[in-house]
Amino acid sequence: MKILIDNAEVECKEGDLLIEVMLKNALEIPHFCYQEDLGADGNCRMCMVEIKGQKRPQIACNTFVKENLEVSTISENIKEVKRSILELELLNHPVDCAICDQAGECKLQDYYMDFGLYDSHLSTPKTKKGKHIDLGSNVMLDQERCVLCTRCVRFTSNITKTNELGIIGRGDNSRVAVAPGHELNNPYAMNVVELCPVGALTSKDFRFKQRVWFLDSTKSICHGCSRGCNIYIDYNETKYSAEKVHRFRARRNNKINKSFLCDYGRLSYKELNENFNADVSHVKDLKELLKDEKKLALVSPSMSLQQLQAVKSFCKDNSVELFSLPYIDENFGDEWLKTNDMSANFNGVKELGINYDEDEFGVSLQEAHVVINFDHKYLKNRELKSKKVVHFTTSHVDSDYELIFVIADFAHDSGTIINCDGIRQDFYATKYESQNSRLVDILEELK
């Protein structure tokens, strides 16, 4: 059916939530407490709209659409309502945007510029609340900046069900807090930073490191485990430093991670910065080594399908026996996002028919004279002294191997991976050139 929003026809289904219809159609609807994966709480009143035939403005996050609905978000009356609500939200706010880490991606800032633009009517001192409170798990709280939308509270009560956060106090003394003697402590805790629409919750890991408007973003996939959570890689290159990744943010995917990431995956961006400066040590001629009869290769199950395919063809052309082994950690997985298979593309290994039998690999390894490691973590720790070892690696390895090729990591080489549920996903390279070559290009050269 069709409804009218600001005199334009919008398609929807009977019973859809008005705010969701508007967001789906990229229509402007200010909101704090509603979040796609947490639902609405109805506490912030920012999503007020006028509905024809109704005396008072209604909240879009609790209005279900029906035939002939006519909605206005732009009438003078509704603008005044929003301005008043915003003024109430900001009454005791410290207005410290200049030193706030959320500046540039803060809903309060945006809405003030869109609807606020008033002078404060407050004639008494502002209510003081707690500043820079360390909640644990890398999360810092500034109670004065909070708009009490309860997103963070609902995340710990409804999603992780760990219940660390609550609202205490009444009236203008209401504040987010952890119970005395407790801390925010669960493997997904840092999601509250991203869920917080304002600068009340900030990441200890990221805060004060970068202004967000200096960052570029690339669509990617977390390589921390086989779930394949969707992320943005936020990075930049400045006059004084080479490219650096500053954070991973969740990219919403309803079928996989919704709006969430685990903290392990979120912080795994740090490995990419270690990789950028890897040195290339004495590169000799690989072709010479390939003349040996007994050659074996082990390929990382986190490589993209394109890389795996290139390795497979290379091995076939040079009569190299190829294996891959998963990265299993029985203690990593849980019943939500994290999986015990900590490789990003083991399903890709299976799809390409690469041998992953550990026993067969063990037998072949004993017999091999030349071992080629395509960035598999496992081989680095193995006793390989009697063999000639070639590493294609994204990170540092000891320099006393025969040959080392440093290759671009997943932030610098686009590709496709298949997650634990068989979902095929693409990821993209950041816009800066990597110092290191792409694996497929090196293998192409070796042909």
Ligand code: SF4
């Ligand atoms: S800390 Fe942020 S997410 Fe939590 S209630 Fe306050 S504004 Fe909302």
Ligand code: SF4
């Ligand atoms: S669950 Fe796995 S893929 Fe998702 S963020 Fe964590 S480590 Fe990354």
Ligand code: FES
């Ligand atoms: S988003 Fe509707 S009341 Fe908060």
